[in-house]
Amino acid sequence: MHPLFDTKNSPRLVWAGVAVVALTLLVLPFALAQIGTTWVRITNYAILYVLLALGLNIVVGFAGLLDLGYIAFYAVGAYTYALLASPHFGLHLPFWAILPIGALVAAFFGVLLGAPTLKLRGDYLAIVTLGFGEIVRIFLNNLSRPVNLTNGPQGVTGIDPFSLGDFSFARSETFLGLTFSGPIKYYYLLLAVMVGILALNVRLQDSRIGRAWEAVREDETAARAMGINTTHMKLLAFAMGATFGGVAGGMFSAIQGFISPESFILVESILVVSMVVLGGMGNIWGVVLGAVLLSFVPEILRWTVEPMQRALFGHMLVEPEVIRMLIFGFALVLIMLYRPAGLLPSAVRKRELARDDDAA
Amino acid sequence: MTTTLLEARKVEKRFGGVQALADVSFSIRRAEIYGLIGPNGAGKTTLFNVLTGIYAADAGGFMFDGAPLDGLGPHQVAARGIARTFQNIRLFANLSVLENVMIGRHVRTRAGVIGAVLRGPRTRAEEAGIERRATELLDYVGIRGRANDRAGSLPYGDQRRLEIARALATEPKLLALDEPAAGMNPAERAALGRLIEAVRRDGVTILLIEHDVRLVMNICDRVLVLDYGERIAEGPPPEVQKDPKVIEAYLGAPHAA
Ligand SMILES: Nc1ncnc2c1ncn2[C@@H]1O[C@H](COP(=O)(O)OP(=O)(O)OP(=O)(O)O)[C@@H](O)[C@H]1O
Ligand SMILES: [Mg+2]
Numbered sequence: 001m002h003p004l005f006d007t008k009n010s011p012r013l014v015w016a017g018v019a020v021v022a023l024t025l026l027v028l029p030f031a032l033a034q035i036g037t038t039w040v041r042i043t044n045y046a047i048l049y050v051l052l053a054l055g056l057n058i059v060v061g062f063a064g065l066l067d068l069g070y071i072a073f074y075a076v077g078a079y080t081y082a083l084l085a086s087p088h089f090g091l092h093l094p095f096w097a098i099l100p101i102g103a104l105v106a107a108f109f110g111v112l113l114g115a116p117t118l119k120l121r122g123d124y125l126a127i128v129t130l131g132f133g134e135i136v137r138i139f140l141n142n143l144s145r146p147v148n149l150t151n152g153p154q155g156v157t158g159i160d161p162f163s164l165g166d167f168s169f170a171r172s173e174t175f176l177g178l179t180f181s182g183p184i185k186y187y188y189l190l191l192a193v194m195v196g197i198l199a200l201n202v203r204l205q206d207s208r209i210g211r212a213w214e215a216v217r218e219d220e221t222a223a224r225a226m227g228i229n230t231t232h233m234k235l236l237a238f239a240m241g242a243t244f245g246g247v248a249g250g251m252f253s254a255i256q257g258f259i260s261p262e263s264f265i266l267v268e269s270i271l272v273v274s275m276v277v278l279g280g281m282g283n284i285w286g287v288v289l290g291a292v293l294l295s296f297v298p299e300i301l302r303w304t305v306e307p308m309q310r311a312l313f314g315h316m317l318v319e320p321e322v323i324r325m326l327i328f329g330f331a332l333v334l335i336m337l338y339r340p341a342g343l344l345p346s347a348v349r350k351r352e353l354a355r356d357d358d359a360a
Numbered sequence: 361m362t363t364t365l366l367e368a369r370k371v372e373k374r375f376g377g378v379q380a381l382a383d384v385s386f387s388i389r390r391a392e393i394y395g396l397i398g399p400n401g402a403g404k405t406t407l408f409n410v411l412t413g414i415y416a417a418d419a420g421g422f423m424f425d426g427a428p429l430d431g432l433g434p435h436q437v438a439a440r441g442i443a444r445t446f447q448n449i450r451l452f453a454n455l456s457v458l459e460n461v462m463i464g465r466h467v468r469t470r471a472g473v474i475g476a477v478l479r480g481p482r483t484r485a486e487e488a489g490i491e492r493r494a495t496e497l498l499d500y501v502g503i504r505g506r507a508n509d510r511a512g513s514l515p516y517g518d519q520r521r522l523e524i525a526r527a528l529a530t531e532p533k534l535l536a537l538d539e540p541a542a543g544m545n546p547a548e549r550a551a552l553g554r555l556i557e558a559v560r561r562d563g564v565t566i567l568l569i570e571h572d573v574r575l576v577m578n579i580c581d582r583v584l585v586l587d588y589g590e591r592i593a594e595g596p597p598p599e600v601q602k603d604p605k606v607i608e609a610y611l612g613a614p615h616a617a
């Protein structure tokens with residue numbers, strides 16, 4: 001554990017810290033709404049990325065299986081929701097029924113990817129998973145004929161927002177003098193889901209299952225000799241990771257109200273992998289940090305690069321998008337150079353990188 | 361319960377043109393320390409790999425504790441009660457020493473995803489038990505003081521001991537050790553010999569591959585000698601040592617290292 005979270009030595013301090021963080025997260029959307037509702041939306045997408053990064057961390061960080069097609073599970077969750085709650089098929093199932101279905105379908109796809117790749121590792125696995133992600137996207141693009149299943153590149157529109165009886169997540173409401181806009185309502189829902197999934201990850205990591213994943217990652221042959229069914233553990237990792245991706249996808253669908261295959265391109269998979277690696281593979285808090293940073297920094301750059309150029313030169317010299325990617329890429333390279341195990345490395349990765357010191 | 365724990369029946373294994381094991385038969389009694397020796401490339405490690413399910417035998421097979429091992433994968437063999445160490449140490453090098461042994465408890469514990477997430481009283485009790493047992497085993501092999509160190513950072517001899525502790529954590533009936541004394545100094549070897557005898561006294565049968573003649577002579581009840589995959593002798597160490605075929609395999613044959 002990171003000393004920051006050493007609950008054994010200073011429980012008071014930790015609880016105080018938790019209280020501060022919790023309070024901040026609770027008032028955050030209202031503070032953001034002051035700047036503009038866009039920022040609440042951006043935060044919501046950031047939380048979705050946190051969910052994705054946490055899911056991918058199970059596969060990559062815990063079990064050590066490099067997956068470059070992870071966004072496919074997000075797509076599966078998103079399309080499951082979209083098809084069951086939109087005018088496309090005229091189905092309008094409630095979200096609490098679809099989210100578990102989406103999670104299950106995604107888990108099924110996780111096993112579908114996991115089963116044929118059990119014998120693969122490292123680069124080979126990366127290539128196959130990359131292909132898998134592309135195949136799913138291509139299917140989404142083309143499953144509009146002969147039966148119109150996905151509506152092809154046009155995507156699915158008019159997706160139902162979450163609602164419970166009369167309570168809709170799309171409407172603004174005033175309660176106790178506070179205006180709860182749609183995005184703010186979603187924010188609280190996302191926050192709750194994130195806390196739940198975080199707790200799940202923390203528990204899993206420090207358990208018999210978490211240790212078995214570590215064993216698989218470290219040495220598969222030794223793991224098997226110790227009685228670990230590595231086939232099982234790998235499929236479990238793929239399925240669990242996919243489940244979280246599926247849940248995130250369903251929420252994405254509802255929040256956005258519109259989805260198309262465009263949202264699930266390879267770059268998205270790579271972005272999520274970057275979040276995991278940059279934050280600290282295998283360290284849950286590092287992964288959260290990575291996802292938050294990589295979600296917000298580009299947005300902040302988007303909102304500052306253009307005004308700054310106008311102020312400095314009177315007109316735009318370089319497209320914000322270009323500068324944004326440039327700064328972004330440069331920052332990534334720097335971080336990987338100076339913190340190769342990520343911003344908050346896991347205990348294991350720290351030990352791994354300290355190996356040379358041990359030998360000396 | 362019969363006195364025989366493991367019986368090999370005409371086990372055969374080829375790798376392309378190499379006959380790594382040819383019709384090898386033997387049986388090991390309960391609570392015995394059974395040595396397996398032979399020149400380099402004789403097929404000793406291959407025998408371990410076939411026994412533990414890493415490779416499938418081309419013909420023949422093993423009876424273990426009254427039932428065949430045929431077709432079982434390594435994890436199933438471990439569940440049946442065979443644990444092993446590796447000639448080229450295979451620890452979970454980046455994990456802590458304690459975690460390594462805790463992972464050995466996997467096969468004798470139950471908590472699944474739901475148990476892990478809910479962490480009810482039963483899971484908590486199980487976790488506490490895993491840690492307790494792992495610590496005991498570190499104590500048993502004499503490296504408890506290194507519990508929180510990175511496994512790969514231990515000196516060679518301690519890594520071998522850790523591998524034994526990890527194997528013992530699976531509660532084996534048979535412990536198969538592949539050259540556990542390799543890379544140890546004489547004092548460490550003597551201590552290892554005492555450790556192996558202690559394990560046997562606790563009721564675990566030992567199958568020991570070892571090049572160190574002194575260690576084999578001192579602790580093994582019986583020894584099997586392989587050469588080019590074939591069984592050339594078996595018996596108590598002093599007899600085997602005098603066997604002309606064994607002497608030839610080790611000294612006369614040009615392939616002996
Ligand atoms: N996976 C494999 N593929 C091909 N050949 C193999 C394989 N494993 C072992 N062999 C061959 O089988 C023969 C027996 O090897 P094995 O490792 O069992 O010998 P050993 O008795 O353990 O020797 P050593 O004392 O050097 O450890 C050797 O000729 C070896 O090259
Ligand atoms: Mg060998």
